[in-house]
Amino acid sequence: MSAPILEIDGLDLGYATRTGTAAALRDVSLSVAPGESVGIVGESGCGKSTLLKAVMGVMPPNAAIERGAIRFRGTDLVAAGPDAWRRVRWSGIAMIAQSALNALNPVKRVSAQISEAIRAHADWPRDKIRARIQELFQMVGVDPARIDDFPHQFSGGMRQRVLIAMALALRPPVLLADEPTTALDVIVQDQIFRSLRQLQTELGFAKLLVTHDLGLVIENCERIVVMYGGMIVEAGPTAQVIAAPAHPYTLGLYNALPRLGAAVEPISIPGRPPDLIAPPPGCRFAPRCPFAQDRCRTDPPMRVLGPGHHARCHRSDEMDALRPAALRPETWERDDALANESNPDTNERT
Amino acid sequence: MGSYILRRLFHMAITLFAMITLMFFLFRLLPGDPTATVISPALDADARAAMQARFGLDRPLIEQYFVYLGNLARLDFGLSFRTSRPVWELIELRLVNTLLLILPSMIAAYVIGAFGGALMAWYRGGRAEGSLVLAATALQSAPVFWLGMLAILVFSIWLNWFPTGHIVTPGRFPDPTWRMYLTLDFLHHLALPFFVNTLYNLCFPLLLMRSTMLSTIGEDYVELARMKGLRERQVLYGHAMRNSLLPLATTLPMILGWSVAGSVVIETVFSWPGLGLLMIEGITRSDYPVVQGAFLLIAVLTIVGTFVADLLYGLLDPRIVYR
Numbered sequence: 298m299s300a301p302i303l304e305i306d307g308l309d310l311g312y313a314t315r316t317g318t319a320a321a322l323r324d325v326s327l328s329v330a331p332g333e334s335v336g337i338v339g340e341s342g343c344g345k346s347t348l349l350k351a352v353m354g355v356m357p358p359n360a361a362i363e364r365g366a367i368r369f370r371g372t373d374l375v376a377a378g379p380d381a382w383r384r385v386r387w388s389g390i391a392m393i394a395q396s397a398l399n400a401l402n403p404v405k406r407v408s409a410q411i412s413e414a415i416r417a418h419a420d421w422p423r424d425k426i427r428a429r430i431q432e433l434f435q436m437v438g439v440d441p442a443r444i445d446d447f448p449h450q451f452s453g454g455m456r457q458r459v460l461i462a463m464a465l466a467l468r469p470p471v472l473l474a475d476e477p478t479t480a481l482d483v484i485v486q487d488q489i490f491r492s493l494r495q496l497q498t499e500l501g502f503a504k505l506l507v508t509h510d511l512g513l514v515i516e517n518c519e520r521i522v523v524m525y526g527g528m529i530v531e532a533g534p535t536a537q538v539i540a541a542p543a544h545p546y547t548l549g550l551y552n553a554l555p556r557l558g559a560a561v562e563p564i565s566i567p568g569r570p571p572d573l574i575a576p577p578p579g580c581r582f583a584p585r586c587p588f589a590q591d592r593c594r595t596d597p598p599m600r601v602l603g604p605g606h607h608a609r610c611h612r613s614d615e616m617d618a619l620r621p622a623a624l625r626p627e628t629w630e631r632d633d634a635l636a637n638e639s640n641p642d643t644n645e646r647t
Numbered sequence: 648m649g650s651y652i653l654r655r656l657f658h659m660a661i662t663l664f665a666m667i668t669l670m671f672f673l674f675r676l677l678p679g680d681p682t683a684t685v686i687s688p689a690l691d692a693d694a695r696a697a698m699q700a701r702f703g704l705d706r707p708l709i710e711q712y713f714v715y716l717g718n719l720a721r722l723d724f725g726l727s728f729r730t731s732r733p734v735w736e737l738i739e740l741r742l743v744n745t746l747l748l749i750l751p752s753m754i755a756a757y758v759i760g761a762f763g764g765a766l767m768a769w770y771r772g773g774r775a776e777g778s779l780v781l782a783a784t785a786l787q788s789a790p791v792f793w794l795g796m797l798a799i800l801v802f803s804i805w806l807n808w809f810p811t812g813h814i815v816t817p818g819r820f821p822d823p824t825w826r827m828y829l830t831l832d833f834l835h836h837l838a839l840p841f842f843v844n845t846l847y848n849l850c851f852p853l854l855l856m857r858s859t860m861l862s863t864i865g866e867d868y869v870e871l872a873r874m875k876g877l878r879e880r881q882v883l884y885g886h887a888m889r890n891s892l893l894p895l896a897t898t899l900p901m902i903l904g905w906s907v908a909g910s911v912v913i914e915t916v917f918s919w920p921g922l923g924l925l926m927i928e929g930i931t932r933s934d935y936p937v938v939q940g941a942f943l944l945i946a947v948l949t950i951v952g953t954f955v956a957d958l959l960y961g962l963l964d965p966r967i968v969y970r
Contacts (some may be wrong), residue, residue: 333821336805353874355873383876385872387874387875387876388876391874392871394874399866402868402889403868403872403890403964403966404964404965404966413875413877414877417875417876417877418876419728447966449966487899612936
């Protein structure tokens with residue numbers, strides 16, 4: 298494997314809130330090789346979007362990187378300072394925003410919004426910028442004659458394509474995508490991902506996809522990273538993680554995936570994400586985990602299970618024995634009061 | 648767009664017509680006989696009747712109404728009871744004085760308010776921002792005449808920096824009168840009412856801009872602008888502030904008409920010979936044609952202002968389509 302283009306190393310990030318610091322990211326380490334596709338999955342509030350914002354360096358004002366490094370081509374952006382970071386944004390690491398509806402400024406022509414991104418990094422003449430925008434539209438499958446339209450004149454899927462065109466404007470070696478198709482129907486979603494894969498083959502950028510949809514990651518990414526409560530609980534090559542999940546949370550996510558034609562019903566994980574201000578001691582998943590033991594109240598080690606495959610669980614070496622039980626719905630069924638012990642205000646059980 | 652403007656102009660004409668009609672009859676409903684000030688009750692009956700005939704007051708009300716409409720169409724607002732000069736002539740001069748005070752101070756209030764409000768939201772949470780919000784809220788709640796009197800007390804009487812009122816030093820009107828606008832004396836007199844009016848009108852755009860900005864800053868497109876690697880300055884002015892201007896801009900023309908009407912207070916405090924003072928004089932002297940003319944003008948300004956606001960919104964926001 299070649300040297301990573303993007304490397305996140307032991308990142309801790311906290312949000313200052315009225316009631317204390319929320320540990321949104323804890324000891325997050327992740328590296329992305331040039332041209333590679335990595336998918337980050339986890340439920341809402343697990344820190345996956347926060348991670349992408351941290352990589353872009355656009356955290357909200359109450360967020361602070363407490364420890365760790367974000368290295369792009371070997372340079373630590375956290376240490377390099379805001380201006381160096383600003384120059385890497387979009388030219389080095391670009392992002393396809395989550396909501397195509399709100400990510401485009403409604404009162405500006407899309408050409409103006411793309412050209413300002415180019416002009417922030419390159420001193421190109423006007424004609425060259427316009428030609429580039431037309432070329433980008435062609436690439437993502439939008440009529441180049443429409444570059445001067447306003448965002449509201451495009452359909453949802455088209456707008457998402459415009460956002461992809463914008464992200465590719467400066468040929469960034471790394472592309473982040475945060476739930477890029479949440480607002481779209483499945484057919485459009487499929488088209489968008491197909492053209493993303495095609496563009497990746499042509500242009501060779503590395504892709505870091507964040508989603509709550511395990512299925513999308515399986516389809517689109519060579520490597521998978523599972524996050525829970527601000528921590529990476531399992532990471533590895535997609536095929537291996539799916540064939541032999543080594544963390545009960547990954548097992549739960551896999552169970553919750555609907556499968557066409559199979560006789561098994563999706564099984565949900567009862568309970569809700571941990572309180573990040575006062576996280577449970579030890580393993581953060583333990584209060585919801587059907588396999589939790591007393592030792593899970595201590596911090597679990599990151600165990601290596603194979604080349605590039607590791608999981609943060611005390612019992613990951615016994616997983617082969619636990620997996621058959623995890624497939625049975627009754628394993629996950631439990632007294633709600635018990636599951637929600639640390640979070641009394643929940644009513645989640647779908 | 649073209650047909651939209653035509654239709655809006657038609658609506659404007661209807662509104663104006665309704666307003667003129669309402670005003671005509673409202674003034675006729677006023678208690679007392681307004682003509683008593685011109686046609687002295689001391690005159691004998693024949694002379695009074697002759698006078699009434701000269702003013703057309705002997706004819707039925709409905710006929711008077713049509714005569715009034717016809718005169719208005721020719722911009723004839725009638726004669727002042729007091730001075731016997733055409734009302735339009737009086738208003739014209741006073742309107743210039745009012746606009747010279749109100750327009751620059753509204754522009755200053757909106758420009759300072761827009762930038763100030765934007766920066767307050769951008770640097771939210773500081774001590775300075777908190778005290779500014781408090782000060783603006785307090786200032787907005789203070790009556791403008793009280794602010795004006797306070798300013799006169801401090802800057803005119805105690806510090807003696809500015810005159811207490813009037814448009815130029817009394818008795819120093821140049822000939823022709825319009826030349827006074829070119830004198831330093833005029834600017835010296837303008838300064839204090841301008842300052843007070845600006846300060847008072849500043850609070851509304853400032854607080855509106857701040858609250859609009861606070862929600863705009865959280866928008867995805869502002870975050871995306873930052874992700875694109877734009878400089879903070881570009882994110883602030885090019886995206887956050889640009890979009891926050893929309894609600895503010897639409898209030899400007901309406902507020903303008905409204906503040907010409909509100910000039911009554913500031914002009915009275917500073918003895919500024921504008922439209923507002925003319926109205927007050929007209930009311931205290933029962934000079935009804937003058938008051939009626941001034942009211943009409945303010946109504947027209949407000950109606951036109953609203954129309955301009957509608958058009959402006961379309962210019963600023965491409966999502967608005969005129970049909």
